[in-house]
Amino acid sequence: MDRSRLERVSPNEWRIDPTGPMRVPAVIxxxxxxxxxxxxKVAEQISNVASLPGIVEAxxxxxxxxxxxxxxxxxxxxxxxxxxxxxCAGGVGFDISCGVRTLLTxxxxxDIEPLKLALADSxxxxxxxxxxxxxxxxxxxxxxxxxxxGGARWAVERGYGGTEDLQRVEENGVAAGALADAVSEKAxxxxxxxxxxxxxxxxxxxxxxxVEVADPVAAASFGLRLGEIVVSIHCGSRGLGxxxxxxxxxxxxxxxxxxxxxxxxxDLACAPIRSELGARYLGAMRAAINxxxxxxxxxxxxxxxxxxxxxxxVKLDLLFDVSHNTCKQEVHRIGGRARDxxxxxKGATRAFGPGHLELPPTLRKVGQPVFIGGSMGTRSAxxxxxxxxxxxxxxxxxxxxxxxxxxxxxxKRWHGRQVVDDLAAAGIIVRSPSSRxxxxxxxxxxxxxxxxxxxxxxAGLARKVAMLAPVVxxxx
Amino acid sequence: MTEGQAVQFPHGADIGVRxxxxxxxxxxxxxxxxxxxxxxxxxxxxPTEVVSITCAAPDDRLLLYDWLNAVIYEMAxxxxxxxxxxxxxxxxxxxxxxxxxxxxxxxxxxAVEPKGxxxxxxxxxxxxDGTWIAECIVDV
Numbered sequence: 131m132d133r134s135r136l137e138r139v140s141p142n143e144w145r146i147d148p149t150g151p152m153r154v155p156a157v158i159x160x161x162x163x164x165x166x167x168x169x170x171k172v173a174e175q176i177s178n179v180a181s182l183p184g185i186v187e188a189x190x191x192x193x194x195x196x197x198x199x200x201x202x203x204x205x206x207x208x209x210x211x212x213x214x215x216x217x218c219a220g221g222v223g224f225d226i227s228c229g230v231r232t233l234l235t236x237x238x239x240x241d242i243e244p245l246k247l248a249l250a251d252s253x254x255x256x257x258x259x260x261x262x263x264x265x266x267x268x269x270x271x272x273x274x275x276x277x278x279x280g281g282a283r284w285a286v287e288r289g290y291g292g293t294e295d296l297q298r299v300e301e302n303g304v305a306a307g308a309l310a311d312a313v314s315e316k317a318x319x320x321x322x323x324x325x326x327x328x329x330x331x332x333x334x335x336x337x338x339x340x341v342e343v344a345d346p347v348a349a350a351s352f353g354l355r356l357g358e359i360v361v362s363i364h365c366g367s368r369g370l371g372x373x374x375x376x377x378x379x380x381x382x383x384x385x386x387x388x389x390x391x392x393x394x395x396x397d398l399a400c401a402p403i404r405s406e407l408g409a410r411y412l413g414a415m416r417a418a419i420n421x422x423x424x425x426x427x428x429x430x431x432x433x434x435x436x437x438x439x440x441x442x443x444v445k446l447d448l449l450f451d452v453s454h455n456t457c458k459q460e461v462h463r464i465g466g467r468a469r470d471x472x473x474x475x476k477g478a479t480r481a482f483g484p485g486h487l488e489l490p491p492t493l494r495k496v497g498q499p500v501f502i503g504g505s506m507g508t509r510s511a512x513x514x515x516x517x518x519x520x521x522x523x524x525x526x527x528x529x530x531x532x533x534x535x536x537x538x539x540x541x542k543r544w545h546g547r548q549v550v551d552d553l554a555a556a557g558i559i560v561r562s563p564s565s566r567x568x569x570x571x572x573x574x575x576x577x578x579x580x581x582x583x584x585x586x587x588x589a590g591l592a593r594k595v596a597m598l599a600p601v602v603x604x605x606x
Numbered sequence: 607m608t609e610g611q612a613v614q615f616p617h618g619a620d621i622g623v624r625x626x627x628x629x630x631x632x633x634x635x636x637x638x639x640x641x642x643x644x645x646x647x648x649x650x651x652x653p654t655e656v657v658s659i660t661c662a663a664p665d666d667r668l669l670l671y672d673w674l675n676a677v678i679y680e681m682a683x684x685x686x687x688x689x690x691x692x693x694x695x696x697x698x699x700x701x702x703x704x705x706x707x708x709x710x711x712x713x714x715x716x717a718v719e720p721k722g723x724x725x726x727x728x729x730x731x732x733x734x735d736g737t738w739i740a741e742c743i744v745d746v
Contacts, residue, residue: 169618200726224722261719262685263711375721376722537621564715606719
């Protein structure tokens with residue numbers, strides 16, 4: 131990234147002062163190496179976000195930010211309805227409420243090692259994965275609407291997991307204000323057979339080992355112990371979320387001239403929060419959040435069943451479930467004043483600090499777990515939110531390593547079979563229906579997650595708790 | 607066979623698709639072919655089933671957005687992969703046909719699932735040499 135437009139505020143924070151249509155500054159959190167490696171488009175896109183009506187304080191880019199559409203991936207912005215603020219479908223993205231949940235097993239690497247091939251094969255058979263895969267549920271219209279209103283609670287009520295899971299999911303497993311009626315027939319049709327499916331691309335189910343503990347107190351509070359095994363599930367709202375984004379992106383783009391809104395990029399198409407269209411999108415988007423929460427709950431159940439076969443005494447407890455493509459109504463203190471804001475996080479994770487009342491009592495002392503996904507050959511991270519009264523970037527943190535090579539470049543450089551064999555030689559078992567998909571997701575296609583985590587920690591967005599290394603990876 | 611070219615180009619974590627041809631319709635068909643090729647190599651798709659797709663939009667760019675999203679929708683709900691497309695255009699109304707077959711994961715090894723066509727970089731234009739270009743970034 132060309133640094134000439136940037137003012138360095140601190141070792142891990144860079145600022146772009148408002149110019150032209152920008153209403154607020156843009157702020158990028160990154161160290162020198164990360165900022166130099168970022169595409170100039172990140173600065174352009176986050177500056178465009180800073181021009182949207184009703185934006186509050188600043189538009190933020192996380193340390194893993196990369197070139198997206200409309201918002202950069204890793205973009206955070208909050209809008210105030212009282213100040214004619216907007217809601218932006220492109221600011222949430224296509225995979226609404228894509229996120230990560232991590233399950234504790236209490237098993238050690240030694241417990242897993244002799245069985246990991248069979249475990250990988252069984253997970254690959256039981257969890258539908260890849261393009262065109264079908265879930266075991268075929269939802270009727272009434273059940274679809276019940277799921278869209280009920281989220282993870284709906285899934286638990288139908289026997290997928292226990293009620294104890296719900297307090298370990300954002301908003302206790304149900305996004306309030308969901309409107310099933312605001313979701314199109316096409317979106318519902320697209321989802322009908324996709325419940326309990328992982329998807330493809332960068333989505334995964336990983337069996338991981340805790341290989342480093344950076345904050346022993348927080349780790350103990352999260353139930354993480356060095357050498358123990360956890361399972362992480364990364365997926366979202368599947369076809370339903372994709373279709374809602376498509377539908378509303380189009381509707382907002384067409385409606386903007388009548389709404390008197392001008393944006394520099396059509397993927398920033400938006401509507402006032404207090405408009406009929408804005409309210410309808412929020413209702414549909416919250417229904418998609420519920421779909422994602424239900425989806426991850428069902429996959430959790432499938433995973434628990436597989437583990438129960440190999441380890442009958444083991445129950446997988448949910449550490450936490452957090453989404454990273456959302457718009458959420460939250461209260462934040464800005465300049466000493468509490469304000470009701472609509473916080474867009476696109477490829478960014480909510481990171482509430484200790485004491486936050488929305489956290490379950492068991493996590494309130496330490497702060498919210500934040501999951502940072504790596505690639506199938508490198509580490510993932512668990513961090514914790516930091517509460518200092520007025521959090522950075524509306525209590526947000528990064529969400530992943532971020533790509534450094536395009537899919538096209540990765541495909542030219544690696545062959546899927548070779549990637550699988552190399553990882554197996556390193557002790558990591560990969561199962562995927564697509565060798566081309568594996569090549570596109572090769573570990574070398576991703577940035578160094580350690581640098582992203584370090585910058586996130588040093589910028590005060592979240593603090594390091596533990597690092598996880600992959601043992602088994604089920605990849606779409 | 608529709609004339610023109612189907613090309614993919616890099617765009618961060620997503621995929622750029624570009625169709626070119628001597629007519630607007632050919633460029634639209636080739637843009638869809640580039641999208642389909644991001645999922646599976648077209649030469650291994652048997653054209654055993656044809657799906658008709660129609661859409662209409664107020665302008666060319668939105669029509670391309672609608673067309674590619676309609677192709678994505680049909681692939682998703684029918685669980686099909688496509689290998690060939692034909693498009694005819696009358697003003698801002700599109701009638702398209704897509705040839706393909708049901709996904710066979712073992713044979714097709716589909717690489718990635720397209721989520722939706724985005725509006726960033728949407729382009730429908732005619733070059734000086736008369737070639738039509740239809741271009742879009744697709745979230746995968």
